[in-house]
Amino acid sequence: MSSPRRITLKDLAQHLGVSTASVSNAFNRPDQLSPKLREHILSEARRLGYRGPDAKARSLRTGRSQIVAVVLAESLTYSLNDAVASELLSGIAEVLDAHGHTLLLLSGRQDVSQMPGSSSIADGFIIYGLMPSLLLLDELPLPGQRPLVAVDFDLEGQPTVHVDDEPACHAIADHALATPPRRPAVINLRLTRHPCNARIAPDQELLPADRTITRSRLAGFHRAFAEHGIDPATVPMWNIEENTFDVCAPVIAEILDLPHEQRPDLLLCMSDRIALTVVTLAEQRGLRIPEDLRITGFDGIAEGQYRSPRLTTVRQDSVEKGRVAARMILGLEPMESRRLTTELLVGETCP
Amino acid sequence: MSSPRRITLKDLAQHLGVSTASVSNAFNRPDQLSPKLREHILSEARRLGYRGPDAKARSLRTGRSQIVAVVLAESLTYSLNDAVASELLSGIAEVLDAHGHTLLLLSGRQDVSQMPGSSSIADGFIIYGLMPSLLLLDELPLPGQRPLVAVDFDLEGQPTVHVDDEPACHAIADHALATPPRRPAVINLRLTRHPCNARIAPDQELLPADRTITRSRLAGFHRAFAEHGIDPATVPMWNIEENTFDVCAPVIAEILDLPHEQRPDLLLCMSDRIALTVVTLAEQRGLRIPEDLRITGFDGIAEGQYRSPRLTTVRQDSVEKGRVAARMILGLEPMESRRLTTELLVGETCP
DNA sequence: GGAGGTTTCTGTATCGATTTAGTTAGGAGT
DNA sequence: ACTCCTAACTAAATCGATACAGAAACCTCC
Known part of the structure; x- marks a missing residue:
């Protein structure tokens, strides 16, 4: 019946007889191509059911995922029922949302080193509360280059909000x-x-x-x-x-x-x-x-x-604490305690 | 001073004089190589500060991200303060956590079509509550092939939990x-x-x-x-x-x-x-x-x-409702309302 | 000793985009 | 008519892994 595989940007380019670069630009950089072609690409994309560039490929290429991870020391069950943690999350979500980012929730685990590998997808990390197993930053299984802010506890030389x-x-x-x-x-x-x-x-x-x-x-x-x-x-x-x-x-x-x-x-x-x-x-x-x-x-x-x-x-x-932490991660505010x-x-x- | 760039799997393989496949296997499929080599690779990885395969690249290649998105109809601020929504999230998180998945939180927006592109990274979607702008499933800017379950509202022919x-x-x-x-x-x-x-x-x-x-x-x-x-x-x-x-x-x-x-x-x-x-x-x-x-x-x-x-x-x-929805998404339970x-x-x- | 079967390891195509450098076409200026 | 500039578009390298098919090494057994 229909195509067995999802349609990709390349398929779309081939179908239209244009380069993949133009299709990409149609979605990301309108200034890089004529309005006419852009409109044509976009409408054809819609017609063929192409839902836009794949987030996985895009984030691999660009290095950014528009995702910020929040690591909660306590269990998620606890955190979601705690008024203070909920307020913090609201504040974080508010800022991320306003800037097109989303929030990846990582529940606390006894052992930080067991954090799921998928967490490394995030552009930055907000750590809330004392992680029982976290003594040194090096133990965090996170890419070292990403911004990180600790809320309500001190971590080595990292910026903190409290x-x-x-x-x-x-x-x-x-x-x-x-x-x-x-x-x-x-x-x-x-x-x-x-x-x-x-x-x-x-x-x-x-x-x-x-x-x-x-x-x-x-x-x-x-x-x-x-x-x-x-x-x-x-x-x-x-x-x-x-x-x-x-x-x-x-x-x-x-x-x-x-x-x-x-x-x-x-x-x-x-x-x-x-x-x-x-x-x-x-x-x-x-x-x-x-x-x-x-x-x-x-x-x-x-x-x-x-x-x-x-x-x-x-x-x-606490809402403001979340906002501040999120703004630091997004680079809207200096990374200073x-x-x-x-x-x-x-x-x-x-x- | 130190290397300007993050170390990759390829770097590590070159440094060790083995193929990238072996390094990948050392992390993902222990049965595919001798315990001795595996140990060697892992310890050298630690020594060089390699934190494991990059989630972005891995998810692009494998097609799976170990991330499940929860789309909340109401604002995050509201949802986090609502006892029922919090319970639902706890249940979802509990199951995801137990299976090495993490939870991406998408707050409700008036217009579903404005959902951030990064949401397409998820392996599956749980939608909670009536989305004001959601009349037809096609309007969802989500990859059509991914599992989706609706909680507490009915959506076309999709499986529902209530x-x-x-x-x-x-x-x-x-x-x-x-x-x-x-x-x-x-x-x-x-x-x-x-x-x-x-x-x-x-x-x-x-x-x-x-x-x-x-x-x-x-x-x-x-x-x-x-x-x-x-x-x-x-x-x-x-x-x-x-x-x-x-x-x-x-x-x-x-x-x-x-x-x-x-x-x-x-x-x-x-x-x-x-x-x-x-x-x-x-x-x-x-x-x-x-x-x-x-x-x-x-x-x-x-x-x-x-x-x-x-x-x-x-x-x-509501906790169980979350568990059921999550288990459906993970394929641990048939996708039936x-x-x-x-x-x-x-x-x-x-x- | 050689056939056959495992185990261990490697080379390379591939996932789906973005981006740089470069080509082509069209227009303006002299 | 010629040069020069800009706008519009493209070819191809690249991001960092995974997984397939196949090579090499190692046993085992008659």
Whole structure:
């Protein structure tokens, strides 16, 4: 019946009696041929069902694919359900879209070296979050020449996008400590590359923290503690392994179920998700917020601002983080590490 | 200083004094050469910083890219924040990941013909939701030979994945009507390709509904109405344009603010997002649920089951929908339209 | 020792475009 | 009429791999 093979640019050129160069130019460089011929080629292409130059061949020849890969440290399932990651992706997609690029999603794997080979098709890479196995850039099975930007973690000499973590955390802790707590505590997120979902000794684990972003945030808290006459080493700290309700809940339950005289009355949380889980579990236990327990978050996700009581938190613009990263990859902005500013949102959980 | 150009398979072969075929085989077909040579090639490749065969060239030659494109009808920003779409993506990603494929995300555009050319790189396509401009398959600027599956809408003779919409909606309506309402009403979602965010005449708009999935759901409702002695034509119907709080809210407010004697006492909603918005706005107005107002949803998203009052709804397994679609594309499952089963969840909003 | 069968390796055509350098034709200027 | 310039078009090299057909080497067995 019909041709067994897909029609190619060459077939079309032969059929029209013109060179392949002209057909190519008809699609890519209108200035290189007469409008008349161009129109003729284009209409004949349509008639024969030629859908335009093949992306695979084109990208091989030109070296560019118009595809940007986003490597997410966590699993895709997690990332798609996380408000902050979703916002980041929105921001990235917005910019890529506006410039005719598309987004290749690579889910986090325990071992970076097992990344699918097809990922090397991308023109650039945005890496989000700490890759457990990523110690050195050389381990990345990516073509070394492509632009790469890391979001929310530091990677060798690569450009990074994050927020002013230290000042932001100093500010919110400073605000929280204005009403002096008797027993402050910190609930931490992903401190090191090693899994840990429990209480940790405050000072001891701090130095080897390879999650530099979390280290900066803790530094902000600690500076505020010191300024308010609290020895940071005396502030208890818990670590949460994954930023989800299910993983948070047991650790938080453990904290809230401490004997009354040991239970913290101020909880500085590393994320809104954690803080919201604290709110939920505290309410279940009949604790009054903020009278019995004051809570702060980090991120400024929508849910925290809709729900009652409204969360006291630091708003970071994750959509903008995505935009910036994408613009760097596309070369619309210099590839230099950037820190976006944040905003202190004083809600009802810690007035 | 170092080589200006990236090292290629050919360079490596020359350097080693073997053929390019052997190097290629070392990476792709271990059985085709001696373990000794293979090891030698691989280690030398590592030493010289060769990161493996270039994906662009490989995909041109083999015709496959290990990339599956997901085309989302709505904007990416919307899709990433929608629980159902996120679940679908998780399911797709899960299967693709397990089989070494990656996911190319194409955000919805008003005009399908403007899809970026790079999309033609994909081995297959999953289309989710009604594309406003997509009337005929030929309009898709995709290589015709590639597998394509549509999720949650019907497209010509293409295979489709959705759930048993009609029976599911019949079941939940039948349950809701067990307590006979005085004034039932339906809140609809995306009925036609034309935007509409307001009340609509019940019968008139039904026939041209090109959103076949919504039409099936309505048919289920109507069958139940008829069985319970209610003339479907007398049931008022509202249409929601986008499944988000902000877009729902004004329409729902309009419904709830109707004079008491006109206000519905049973609202059958096409999605949990709509139903949850009804709950929120009804509570703000001091309406008692389910005494003053009974509400049903559709989807079975997590939020609806966590929040109080628990939603009465139909649970559909969107993750599984994604898995099925992905398995079809990968050829792990026959390319035949499938309807997944659903489950009636009786919660507190309509006991 | 030679026929026959494996295993291992190589030479080269090919995938489908883009692009450079170059040819041809037509027009302008003197 | 001749040179020179520009516009329109083309021939062929190239991008970086894969895979086929076939050569070479190595066994095995009568």
